[in-house]
Amino acid sequence: MWDGIVIGGGLSGLIAGIRASEKGKRMLVISEGVGSLTYSSGVMDFGDVERLKEEKNHPYALMGETVVRAGMEYFQRLFPDYQGAWQNSQQVLTPLGSPREADLVPTGLNAGVLQKAKEIVLIAPEGMKDFFPEVIKAKLERVYSKAKIEIYPVAVEAFDIWRNSGKLITGMDYAKYWRSDQGAVNLKNILGKLTEEMACSSSGATSGEKQGEKSAIIFPGLAACFSNVLKGVLEEVPLPIVEMTAFPPSASGQFLYEALKQKFKALGGELLVGTGVKKVEFQGKRCHTVIVKSKGKDVTFSAQSFILATGGIFGGGIQVGPKDANESVMGLPLYVPAQWTNSEFLGEQPYAKMGVEVDPELRPLAAGNQEPLFDNVRIVGRLLAHWDPWLDHCGGGVSLASGWLAGEIL
Amino acid sequence: MIDYEVVIVGGGATGVGILRDLSMRGITALLLEQGDLAHGTSSRFHGLLHSGARYAVKDPISASECIEENLILKKIAAPCISNTGGWFVQTVEDDSSFVEQWIKGCAQAQIPIHEVPLSEAYEKEPLLSKEIVRVFEVPDAAVDGFKLVWANAKSAKRYGGHYKTYHQVESFQFEDRRVTGVIARNLLNGEMLTISCKIVVNAAGAWASKIAAFAGVSLEVICDKGTLLAFNQRLFQRVINRLHTPGDGDIFVPHETITILGTTSEIVDSPRENSPLKEEARKLLAIGEEVLPELEKYRVIRAFAGVRPLHREDSDVPGAAEEGREVSRTFALLDHELRDGVRGIVSIVGGKFTTYRLMAEKVTDWVSDKLGNATPCRTAEECLSEVPNTVHEKARRLLPCAAAEKMIDRLGEDADSVLAEIERNPGKGKMLCECEMVSVAEVEKIASDQDTHHLADIRRKTRLGMGTCQGAFCTYRALPLLWKDKGKYDPIEKELTLFINQRWKGIHPVLWGQQLRETELTRAIYASILQLNDNRGE
Numbered sequence: 019m020w021d022g023i024v025i026g027g028g029l030s031g032l033i034a035g036i037r038a039s040e041k042g043k044r045m046l047v048i049s050e051g052v053g054s055l056t057y058s059s060g061v062m063d064f065g066d067v068e069r070l071k072e073e074k075n076h077p078y079a080l081m082g083e084t085v086v087r088a089g090m091e092y093f094q095r096l097f098p099d100y101q102g103a104w105q106n107s108q109q110v111l112t113p114l115g116s117p118r119e120a121d122l123v124p125t126g127l128n129a130g131v132l133q134k135a136k137e138i139v140l141i142a143p144e145g146m147k148d149f150f151p152e153v154i155k156a157k158l159e160r161v162y163s164k165a166k167i168e169i170y171p172v173a174v175e176a177f178d179i180w181r182n183s184g185k186l187i188t189g190m191d192y193a194k195y196w197r198s199d200q201g202a203v204n205l206k207n208i209l210g211k212l213t214e215e216m217a218c219s220s221s222g223a224t225s226g227e228k229q230g231e232k233s234a235i236i237f238p239g240l241a242a243c244f245s246n247v248l249k250g251v252l253e254e255v256p257l258p259i260v261e262m263t264a265f266p267p268s269a270s271g272q273f274l275y276e277a278l279k280q281k282f283k284a285l286g287g288e289l290l291v292g293t294g295v296k297k298v299e300f301q302g303k304r305c306h307t308v309i310v311k312s313k314g315k316d317v318t319f320s321a322q323s324f325i326l327a328t329g330g331i332f333g334g335g336i337q338v339g340p341k342d343a344n345e346s347v348m349g350l351p352l353y354v355p356a357q358w359t360n361s362e363f364l365g366e367q368p369y370a371k372m373g374v375e376v377d378p379e380l381r382p383l384a385a386g387n388q389e390p391l392f393d394n395v396r397i398v399g400r401l402l403a404h405w406d407p408w409l410d411h412c413g414g415g416v417s418l419a420s421g422w423l424a425g426e427i428l
Numbered sequence: 429m430i431d432y433e434v435v436i437v438g439g440g441a442t443g444v445g446i447l448r449d450l451s452m453r454g455i456t457a458l459l460l461e462q463g464d465l466a467h468g469t470s471s472r473f474h475g476l477l478h479s480g481a482r483y484a485v486k487d488p489i490s491a492s493e494c495i496e497e498n499l500i501l502k503k504i505a506a507p508c509i510s511n512t513g514g515w516f517v518q519t520v521e522d523d524s525s526f527v528e529q530w531i532k533g534c535a536q537a538q539i540p541i542h543e544v545p546l547s548e549a550y551e552k553e554p555l556l557s558k559e560i561v562r563v564f565e566v567p568d569a570a571v572d573g574f575k576l577v578w579a580n581a582k583s584a585k586r587y588g589g590h591y592k593t594y595h596q597v598e599s600f601q602f603e604d605r606r607v608t609g610v611i612a613r614n615l616l617n618g619e620m621l622t623i624s625c626k627i628v629v630n631a632a633g634a635w636a637s638k639i640a641a642f643a644g645v646s647l648e649v650i651c652d653k654g655t656l657l658a659f660n661q662r663l664f665q666r667v668i669n670r671l672h673t674p675g676d677g678d679i680f681v682p683h684e685t686i687t688i689l690g691t692t693s694e695i696v697d698s699p700r701e702n703s704p705l706k707e708e709a710r711k712l713l714a715i716g717e718e719v720l721p722e723l724e725k726y727r728v729i730r731a732f733a734g735v736r737p738l739h740r741e742d743s744d745v746p747g748a749a750e751e752g753r754e755v756s757r758t759f760a761l762l763d764h765e766l767r768d769g770v771r772g773i774v775s776i777v778g779g780k781f782t783t784y785r786l787m788a789e790k791v792t793d794w795v796s797d798k799l800g801n802a803t804p805c806r807t808a809e810e811c812l813s814e815v816p817n818t819v820h821e822k823a824r825r826l827l828p829c830a831a832a833e834k835m836i837d838r839l840g841e842d843a844d845s846v847l848a849e850i851e852r853n854p855g856k857g858k859m860l861c862e863c864e865m866v867s868v869a870e871v872e873k874i875a876s877d878q879d880t881h882h883l884a885d886i887r888r889k890t891r892l893g894m895g896t897c898q899g900a901f902c903t904y905r906a907l908p909l910l911w912k913d914k915g916k917y918d919p920i921e922k923e924l925t926l927f928i929n930q931r932w933k934g935i936h937p938v939l940w941g942q943q944l945r946e947t948e949l950t951r952a953i954y955a956s957i958l959q960l961n962d963n964r965g966e
Contacts, residue, residue: 334945
């Protein structure tokens, strides 16, 4: 008998599992897939909390500002590699080189330093897929109009055999390479050579410190977060190095996912990945057992409490057919808007607010009723109703706050 | 001094067919198209090369025309056609007396049919409903409208024919009730253009009434909207028709790795009403299920709709306007001198894609007669394009096998220059569009074409963005290519947003299952990762 079972091992599910484990609970996370973090940029958006907490039914309104704030602070305590402060967003670069706002950012991604730069070197890792140095350069020239932008090609011998056989090299491949022992040494050499060249060419720079005040390096395909070795390499470079968010798959997202799993396991949590829930058993207003298909045979797990973190439409927590929509695991009632779509693709899309309606303690509500359907089931993350991460840029905020809250009150 | 002997209005299959035929007979001609070639009805259909069997009972003339043209096109346009064959299947719901009439009709039109034993049918098409009673094989095939139109245009160009896309006709010039010229607007830069000519051919399809009106001639075209669904799999290996009175949602046509199911039929007021609706998508699914049970479980990647221009002379078929399918699908050549007393203009209306070549031949015969040109028509014999074997060999050496053949089918002899580029720079052989296997070099070539003005033009010529991801990944990858040609395109963010909004038009009616998941990923990429809905950083 577990204290708690989390169904779904993405961002909100793992945060819930970590928080509950930290409080001494025996936790099991069952996950069919690997969550959506690899598709995300790895930064956490909280959106306009002031506005959203007043929006009827929005998860922020339901949980309250204190909980949203607690979610942010908790994440920072877990991962000091992420910077951020309440209601004080920072800038990171999109894969096209536009600065964008984000609330919690792996240190290396912070692009604030570029505003003062007079000279920006854009590293162009050779043959990197979905990376367009010329387009980015032109964008940077518009945004940082005072700076001189230069493209600096970097070739890595280790990928020669890939290139020759026509295999594409993704940003993820580069990021993993720099994290290897050989890659870190190579990175150190490349950056050493580059800073030397920059020091020579930049007139009037008398010391490294001064150089660092007006020059910066943008390094796509690098994700130093959670790697002490890489952080050590970068610290020795006299210039600020700014990473870029990636077109999927993203290394920053992937490394965060790995770090979350590691943290959960280190706290004694048990993680089953690749295992879908087949059936859930209830007694009265309590859920007591899940049956999963593991290695071809059914396995039964029982727990005091359950947290449903299966994601929304993309994650698979909600399955939509031509005529109806269903919550995948427990068959919970869903909020489904009458009108689904809007002709502006990137505008408001009502269908995106589909999800499970909950009480302030995240318990699912019975259809057309304000009473919780079950006492020991909590809903977190994208499965919650009445929010749209892409319209309101609050995906990180809702996931972290609801995950933290569910773990806290388990 | 005239600019061209003939100006053709309309760049669909009929228009480009006429351009080619005229050019082959040595008549100087210019084609004007308001959008891109094949952007209208010629690409918004199920891509069925009719055997004629569908019309065997109700429309014997169409049936005969279809089978003749079917055999000709398989010969002259082989790279645009996939000779899948087709079946007519009778379900328990379908009337047996119709089947007998149909067999007779096929015999009269000389359409070869033969009955397929049910055991064999289920072996070959395992997804077929178990409620099937009889199955007949016919010489139907799948045809790619884009490819066929472009192959005609390129062939015409080699014979000296000209075309201008994004040029909209605004009025005609007259002399003594004779049309002597066309005034058109370049929609990209607003410039006006006057072209003098001896004859105007109105091949504007659903817009034919509007064009005829410039000559003071009234011409009735019924706009019959047909919605279709594109499934993500090849559900059947051959064309599957229902063996009953032609109705909604009763044809499945396999194309490469997808299947198209269509169509609905609804009279609309304007050719612009070509947005597919959710109700139409559901209706198609419900009818399709009678042939393929549990159809709703298969992934639909998009819905699309075309407007069939059906012709009706006022005295014909009373009440025809209520039901598009009752109006004849055969075509009519309208000599406006005989009909309306206006010289120098002819309209070609009605008809269908399968008979585009025949329609072009009739029009060109009429024009040749007026101009005193005695050169005979050769379009039934001469292939649209001949790609030398050396090009095939080179392509197979430089590209993955499937990608090589797809590219040659799309580009014809132009494939050679793309291959030369890949030879010079092997990196350009990488696939930019992984769903439809379009290489970087191919997109680059098309992007720099003179008649490419939007991302959507690249899509029509290469199929970029038409596969499973519906542009989520390849649109982004096409960016740097547009960037190089930035003088020609709108700001990149605007062009990207325009393109994904166009794709959205066909996705929102089928927003369920895996396609809805894909849509959420696309929104995440464009709204969150690229932040295209947010300009705070600018």
